[in-house]
């Protein structure tokens with residue numbers, strides 16, 4: 001919060017002075033973390049895709065989302081908040097992550113997230129593949145205890161191993177549950193669809209702490225019903241939101257590694273996010289953007305707007 005005597009937060013570059021397409025592509029053209037005295041909210045890139053099971057390329061996600069975020073404006077009408085004015089928001093750049101050693105990378109994400117968070121900063125992380133949710137949740141757990149996870153994804157990501165490997169982008173929420181990071185009574189997936197490995201997958205995911213709003217529920221239930229279900233499940237717990245961009249239909253997000261037909265529109269996802277106003281949001285990630293498969297920044301723009309909405313929610317809850 002800006003008190004009397006403290007200068008107001010440094011906002012994005014003024015688009016009426018320097019055209020949006022000019023200059024550095026920080027997220028929303030925000031200042032870099034190094035260029036401000038401090039920040040309460042950081043947008044942070046984790047360029048990493050060593051955990052993927054199908055198409056690689058999410059290591060280029062953070063840069064693509066930043067590039068696609070140049071047109072964002074300072075006022076969010078649906079949530080009635082100026083996310084960059086409530087308190088200082090800055091772009092913390094990218095993590096330096098070892099692409100050859102997955103365990104070292106997970107530890108490095110955890111250490112860097114802990115460092116950046118300090119005692120009170122909140123992080124919105126742009127990935128990177130979904131493996132990174134595990135170290136990010138470890139750090140959230142240190143601060144808040146078991147976390148209510150709101151997981152938007154086509155996939156459960158509660159599978160056990162791939163090729164015997166326990167740490168992959170299809171397994172972060174099983175590992176997180178096993179480590180006790182997840183609030184087992186208040187977490188949920190949204191957007192689940194597509195073929196599974198077995199009919200047991202859904203039961204297992206429930207045992208690991210997640211209820212599920214399936215993509216097909218959105219065909220039959222009004223969006224307010226879906227929002228009520230989600231809010232009812234999360235309650236007043238500290239909520240961490242993890243958005244795998246493949247929760248969107250491939251028409252709305254072609255630029256991703258494991259696309260599945262029948263997904264949410266970007267309008268549906270943004271509307272669900274807006275329905276979370278007033279919840280105790282503690283952090284978020286937006287992962288799995290793989291620009292090599294994108295066209296005309298469709299996926300990048302969706303991810304940039306989702307990140308902006310998450311920022312607006314984070315800031316809205318601290319007004």
Ligand SMILES: N=C(N)NCCCC(=O)O
Pocket residue numbers: 053054130155157169170244246258288
């Ligand atoms: N995109 C994420 N995070 N997970 C997808 C894993 C799907 C699979 O390999 O069967």
Ligand SMILES: [Zn+2]
Pocket residue numbers: 153154155244246247258288
């Ligand atoms: Zn997914």
Ligand SMILES: [Zn+2]
Pocket residue numbers: 130153155157169244288
């Ligand atoms: Zn995922």
